[in-house]
Amino acid sequence: MNRPTSSSAPRAAPTSREAIGPGRWGAHPVLSVLLAAVWLLLQESLAPAHILAAAVLGLVVPRLVHGFLGPATRLHKPVVALRFVFIVLWDIVVSNFIVARIVLSPSSDPRPAWVRVPLKLQQPGAITLLATIITTTPGTVSCIVDDERHEILVHALDCADPQALAEQIKQRYEQPLMEIFG
Template structure:
């Protein structure tokens, strides 16, 4: 029963998307959408051999809160910089940050967090040395940004995924 409940959300979502995109609730669209949803849902584990396990859900909620606040704050700062016409004083640059996290899901989450935050972009990752390369719009405090990435994002992600 638990396995069935874990399987159902994806085919239900795919069926709903199929019906919405086709703007039809006809029997034919429902049957075709159901077939496509079930086939795709059965094939997805092949594409994702490493399964994620979410531990520490409270840490995950706290991380979501931190990320939301940081994104809003960064939007505010970048918006002010643009509105003031203060783009000439920006010090863009690349920053290499050593990481401890190895889990691919945690790295993907970190990539999303960094890229969603205005002013920073995930520019690369060296898996051999586990070094993250960021491009930053205004790199005025490299040590502070390194500390923020490692302590505010990486540490909770390690707690959640590893």
């Protein structure tokens, strides 16, 4: 009696989850698009060779580092994400002028402060993004992400009211991130 071997047994088509699971091509589409876009921005060109290189980087790099990335993060509200990008860019520009004024003005008297920002965010990727946004905005640095206390310790160059700064970070950055990442 011939028994079917595993090689002769019909194989079911992979589900969409299996086709784009961890370690598969296209498992991190947002990262792929960002890598390709950054490559094109750095090249300052839309020449076919640069577009091809961007596509290859966007596909290969996430595939190579998939073990370090964990599961892909899904954006639940892309329109909110786009608006959020402009808010962060605006805050970075405004903060640059404020820090320049503080640094260049001989009469400035900055009041540095340590600010504890309690977190409602649960997703590690969203928390990392929040810490990155805080650090990227001139005048503030996220120093510690405390998983036990579920807060971020932020150092501010000039802060008269630490509680107000914590609330501003929560409303301006954490709330949109909670909407975006669900």
